[in-house]
Amino acid sequence: MTNKYNNSNHKPQTNPIELIRSIYANRGLIVTLSKREISGRYKGSYFGILWSLLTPLIMLTIYTLVFSEIFKVKWNPIESAANEKKIQFALIIFSGMIIFNFFSEIISRSTSIIRLHTNYVKKVIFPLEILPIILICDAGFHALISFSILIIGIITTGTLEPLKILLLPLFLFPYVILCLGISFFISSIAVYIRDSGQAVSLLITALMFLSPIFYPLSAVPKKFNNLIALNPITYVIEKIRGDLFFNYSHDIYSLITYYLASILVLIVGFHFFQKTRLGFADVL
Amino acid sequence: MSSKKYALLVKDLGKKYSIYDSPISRLKNLIGINLDFLVSKRAVGSIKKTIWSLQDINLEIEHGKSLGIIGRNGSGKSTLLQLLCGTLDPTTGTVIRNGKIAALLELGSGFNLDFTGKENIYINASILGLSTSEINDRYSKIVEFADIGDFIDQPARTYSSGMVIRVAFAVMAHVDADILVIDEALAVGDAIFTQKCMRFIREFQKTKTIVLVSHDISSIQSLCSDTLWLKNGAIELFGDTKSVTEAYQDFVFKELYGSASKNSNTSKNKLAGIPGTLISETNNLSSGWKTGLCEITSSSLVSLEPDQINLYKGGETVRLSITIRALEDLQNPIIGFIIKDKLGQIIAGENTSSSKIFKDFALLKSNEVTTNFEFGLPLLASGDYAISISIATGNLMNLVQHHWVHDAHIINVYSPIERYGLVGLDIKSINSNS
Numbered sequence: 001m002t003n004k005y006n007n008s009n010h011k012p013q014t015n016p017i018e019l020i021r022s023i024y025a026n027r028g029l030i031v032t033l034s035k036r037e038i039s040g041r042y043k044g045s046y047f048g049i050l051w052s053l054l055t056p057l058i059m060l061t062i063y064t065l066v067f068s069e070i071f072k073v074k075w076n077p078i079e080s081a082a083n084e085k086k087i088q089f090a091l092i093i094f095s096g097m098i099i100f101n102f103f104s105e106i107i108s109r110s111t112s113i114i115r116l117h118t119n120y121v122k123k124v125i126f127p128l129e130i131l132p133i134i135l136i137c138d139a140g141f142h143a144l145i146s147f148s149i150l151i152i153g154i155i156t157t158g159t160l161e162p163l164k165i166l167l168l169p170l171f172l173f174p175y176v177i178l179c180l181g182i183s184f185f186i187s188s189i190a191v192y193i194r195d196s197g198q199a200v201s202l203l204i205t206a207l208m209f210l211s212p213i214f215y216p217l218s219a220v221p222k223k224f225n226n227l228i229a230l231n232p233i234t235y236v237i238e239k240i241r242g243d244l245f246f247n248y249s250h251d252i253y254s255l256i257t258y259y260l261a262s263i264l265v266l267i268v269g270f271h272f273f274q275k276t277r278l279g280f281a282d283v284l
Numbered sequence: 285m286s287s288k289k290y291a292l293l294v295k296d297l298g299k300k301y302s303i304y305d306s307p308i309s310r311l312k313n314l315i316g317i318n319l320d321f322l323v324s325k326r327a328v329g330s331i332k333k334t335i336w337s338l339q340d341i342n343l344e345i346e347h348g349k350s351l352g353i354i355g356r357n358g359s360g361k362s363t364l365l366q367l368l369c370g371t372l373d374p375t376t377g378t379v380i381r382n383g384k385i386a387a388l389l390e391l392g393s394g395f396n397l398d399f400t401g402k403e404n405i406y407i408n409a410s411i412l413g414l415s416t417s418e419i420n421d422r423y424s425k426i427v428e429f430a431d432i433g434d435f436i437d438q439p440a441r442t443y444s445s446g447m448v449i450r451v452a453f454a455v456m457a458h459v460d461a462d463i464l465v466i467d468e469a470l471a472v473g474d475a476i477f478t479q480k481c482m483r484f485i486r487e488f489q490k491t492k493t494i495v496l497v498s499h500d501i502s503s504i505q506s507l508c509s510d511t512l513w514l515k516n517g518a519i520e521l522f523g524d525t526k527s528v529t530e531a532y533q534d535f536v537f538k539e540l541y542g543s544a545s546k547n548s549n550t551s552k553n554k555l556a557g558i559p560g561t562l563i564s565e566t567n568n569l570s571s572g573w574k575t576g577l578c579e580i581t582s583s584s585l586v587s588l589e590p591d592q593i594n595l596y597k598g599g600e601t602v603r604l605s606i607t608i609r610a611l612e613d614l615q616n617p618i619i620g621f622i623i624k625d626k627l628g629q630i631i632a633g634e635n636t637s638s639s640k641i642f643k644d645f646a647l648l649k650s651n652e653v654t655t656n657f658e659f660g661l662p663l664l665a666s667g668d669y670a671i672s673i674s675i676a677t678g679n680l681m682n683l684v685q686h687h688w689v690h691d692a693h694i695i696n697v698y699s700p701i702e703r704y705g706l707v708g709l710d711i712k713s714i715n716s717n718s
Contacts, residue, residue: 036403193308278373
């Protein structure tokens with residue numbers, strides 16, 4: 001903080017410590033802008049913030065209807081039909097959707113976040129690196145509401161050990177780190193390459209079907225397992241479900257790998273963002 | 285650290301703009317990879333050309349000093365300001381700022397139009413480094429300064445441009461900045477608000493530093509202690525405001541009158557007995573119109589006060605000489621001039637119809653006559669004024685202009701005392717009786 005204004009060197013620091021410093025120094029700004037982002041989304045609408053609750057509930061209903069009534073899909077074909085409730089099926093899908101929606105919202109909005117704030121690039125000295133963080137806060141808020149609905153749903157329809165809820169952050173934390181890293185990369189590259197928006201929306205639609213959201217990972221043929229494991233959201237969906245629904249035991253090594261990979265993505269993404277932000281003002 | 289005594293310390297500052305083929309080439313250049321050679325033959329050539337818009341800038345501004353920046357359009361003033369603020373990244377050199385810098389580059393440009401005035405105040409103030417609790421403490425003061433009433437809770441897109449400026453300036457005034465950077469922003473806003481801003485700025489600059497860019501020499505002269513004259517991206521002159529602005533004025537005269545500098549040499553010979561005389565001659569007789577009956581061949585404006593250089597202060601005796609030549613035989617010519625201010629308002633004017641000199645006067649073809657007007661220059665408020673000259677025939681009811689020259693002379697008036705309105709009064713005395 002002592003050196004805050006005496007920045008003789010303009011070149012943005014690219015190390016991750018700079019990111020932590022910036023988040024701390026700009027915490028007031030992050031809170032203000034995130035609040036504004038969350039409340040601004042439904043400003044002027046009749047239901048207001050209720051939409052954050054209604055949207056996942058309605059989506060949950062639709063998925064239940066389509067998959068268990070029309071497609072008559074069973075989550076676990078080995079188990080007898082009597083053991084599996086329709087609502088549990090819906091909740092399993094819902095858990096996957098929460099994880100996926102968080103990802104898709106952050107990534108798709110990253111493609112326009114810098115362009116939407118040209119003023120902050122060219123006219124004022126603004127800590128641009130907090131823009132992806134605000135995206136995370138906004139999407140995280142909505143994910144939290146959805147998670148609350150999910151947990152209430154699981155508790156009312158079955159049993160859930162409270163300890164397992166405490167395990168959730170363990171899996172979600174590296175996921176947030178990963179999304180932030182990807183967001184840094186996408187938001188910067190989208191400034192230079194205008195096609196990014198189209199490519200990313202296509203990629204997101206593909207990911208929705210290529211991730212184990214509507215089916216268990218075990219349903220995927222063995223030969224594709226390696227491929228689907230590369231998908232950044234597969235691991236966290238499987239872990240969350242394993243934790244909440246299936247009493248899977250957790251393997252510490254894969255978790256450590258996931259942590260390391262996520263942190264690496266964040267470091268590289270932030271590095272890329274800081275390296276390329278110097279050109280934003282020239283391109284926008 | 286010895287550099288602490290300076291508010292701004294600029295070393296070898298330069299900004300190079302590279303023109304790229306495409307944004308992607310720029311991206312490649314930034315991350316330091318160039319894969320073009322893999323795809324095509326045009327490995328070199330992603331950079332089309334480079335332009336140095338600013339080079340070799342060295343400045344030292346002590347705390348409490350105020351810097352004015354002058355120069356013609358495109359001389360690099362705005363680039364320098366952006367570099368000083370840090371919104372642009374320098375190609376070479378460094379800028380050291382000792383203190384919090386607040387910029388009014390474009391007032392209100394950090395505003396999000398969808399947000400309310402209140403939200404914008406919080407966001408702008410946080411960008412400028414205030415914590416939420418500090419903003420809470422100052423919020424009422426900021427609103428009071430902005431003085432836009434209930435609009436503060438409306439989205440900024442419903443604001444008039446004046447209101448945006450009021451809110452933006454109000455925020456700037458309450459963030460405890462140490463260096464204030466202002467780019468021609470003071471002219472906007474209504475008079476009451478401008479006065480409020482000026483009061484703030486004068487108080488501010490007593491202890492802190494202001495950097496001001498303006499084309500208005502008189503505001504530079506009244507606000508800044510030091511002035512930097514930029515020319516083609518380099519420092520032409522840097523020093524105390526008086527000497528730099530005077531040199532700049534000289535330069536502007538020469539630019540305006542082009543080859544007239546040659547003429548003024550000859551006229552200086554004529555006026556050799558009066559050294560240091562303020563003189564302006566014009567050859568710039570092309571803007572305006574002619575009928576072909578007669579033409580103005582030369583004109584000069586001379587201050588008859590001794591030792592006056594560069595600036596008029598109003599009230600001095602000047603001589604305006606206008607030489608005309610008859611292209612055809614000319615009957616009863618009327619020669620006149622008007623003095624206009626920056627906005628084109630006519631301040632004063634005179635012509636020969638009121639005097640007897642051209643009564644029943646005929647000028648034969650190809651002959652010339654010079655008319656001299658000697659008058660006391662009005663007590664003009666500080667600023668630039670233009671003198672247009674003309675030759676006409678007829679009477680004042682039915683006047684035919686034969687040659688009219690727009691802005692034959694540009695004069696800059698700098699009044700040492702504040703003059704209210706268009707012209708000051710020649711106060712003889714002020715008494716009070718009780």
